[in-house]
Amino acid sequence: MIIFFGLEFINSGCVSSPGPDQNGGPGRPRFVAVTSLEDVQAVRCAEFHPNGRLYAVGSNSKTLRICSYPKLMDLSIIEWVNCPNCSREDHVTHQPTVLFKRTMHHKGSIYCLAWTPMGDLLATGSNDKTVKLMKFNADTSNLEGQEVELMMHDGTVRDLCFLEDTSNKSSLLISGGAGDCKIYVTDCATGTPFQALSGHSGPVLTLYNWGGAMFVSGSNDKTVRFWDLRTRGCVNVLTPTTSSGSRGSSVASVCVDPSGRLLVTGHEDSSCALYDIRGGRSVQCFRPHSSDVRSIRFSPSAYYLLTGGYDNKLVLTDLQGDLTLPLPSVVVAQHQDKVISGRWHPTEFSFLSSSADKTATLWALPPI
Structure with missing residues (x-):
């Protein structure tokens, strides 16, 4: 347990004390770059495998990599912690171990x-208008068998998520993007798209599923749509009120907390909006960034929100208090160019970020 902003900061993976800040006040979490994968072009996406031992990285260079998640205790991050004369910038950032390329x-x-939640399938989407679906063996860290290429989209595929079809005990792949702005549902067992969901009038920029048959989509048309595959359609439409007023702003990122109660949207006007799903009401709008908010994710405990923006920053926002009051936020990491995505490790208090600065970086709190 560590303290910042006078609040408890729960860390399930490692325990650290952030120490006081330069003004003598409460400290902030001192995330450091543990590994950094360098590419020749912008890195758009990075996702942890559900077992937490691997992560996949995709970039504008058309390259797919699968890297191992390091044992943090083995890295020189510890050397930095044990060096009383070292500054935060003195620690060594390692190259990750690439298991597949x-x-x-x-x-x-x-x-x-x-x-997939089981980690046995990996899907990728591209501006070549295709989705690739592949079987993955976590023991060998390798793709297996023949990949399935899906060609139903007629524009850039911007986001993907998986749902579990409990009735058929199979996985469903949800994909959305530009072109016809439809969201497609594919049966992973057969590799066959069987449903096209219409409703958005602009490119679908973001998708999120939090378990069950429900998922949510955000679009350039400034709306968020809730979908329930049991009813085969959209069950709710929102136009979040943002800092630019009632006209709204393109929804670049969405997520829902594990309980299914709170929706958070990130917008191109640098704002985030909180929405009470069960109460059907807007909670508040806040601005953790000074440019587009391209990524939003709850921490594993859902106590904190990690946002990434085109202002090059990753920001941590505390959600443990009264959500109608101003929310404490702090910049916890920064890239040299736009942050495109940020993803929490499934169990440890570390996260991956991908950026237009051509890197995918793993950040963690150093143990003491």
Whole structure:
């Protein structure tokens, strides 16, 4: 347990004390760059495998990589902690161990990727208008068998997520993007798209599933749509009120807390909006960034929100208090160029970020 902003900061993976800040007040979490994967072009997406031992990275260079998640205790992050005369910038950032690499994985940039909850399937989407669905063996860290190429989209595939079809005990792949702005549902067992969901009038920029048959989508048309595959359609439409007023702003990122109660949306006007799903009401709008908010994710405990923006920053926001009051936020990491995505490790208090600065970086709190 560590303290910042006078609040408890729960860390399930490692325990650290952030120490006082330069003004003598409460400290802030001192995340450091543990590993950094360098590419020749912007890195658009990075996602942890559900077992937490691996992560996949896709970039504009059309390259797909699968890297191992390091044992933090083995790295020189510890040397930095044990060096009383070292500054935060003195620690060594390592190159990650790449377990699998495929160049020209797509004919275009890899915009998005996703794992099934079991981690046995990996899907990637691209501006070549295709989705690739692959079987994955976590023991060998390798793709297996023949990949399935899905060609139903007629524009860039911007996001993907998986749902579990409990009635058929199979996985369903949800994909959305530009072109016809439809969201497609694919049966992973057969590799067959069987449903096209219409409703958005602009490119679908973001998708999120929090378990069950429900998922949510955000679009350039400034709306958020809730979908329930049991009813085969949209069950609710929102136009979040943002800092630019009632006209709203393009929804670049969405997520829902594990309980299914709170929706958070990130917008191109640099704002985030909180929405009480069960109460059907807006909670508040806040601005953790000074530019587009491209990524939003709850921490594993759902106590904190990690946002990434085109202002090059990753920001941590505390959600443990009264959500109608101003929310404490702090910049916890920064890239040299736009942050495109940020993803929490499934169990440890560390996160991955991908950026237009051509890197995918793993950040963690150093143990003491």
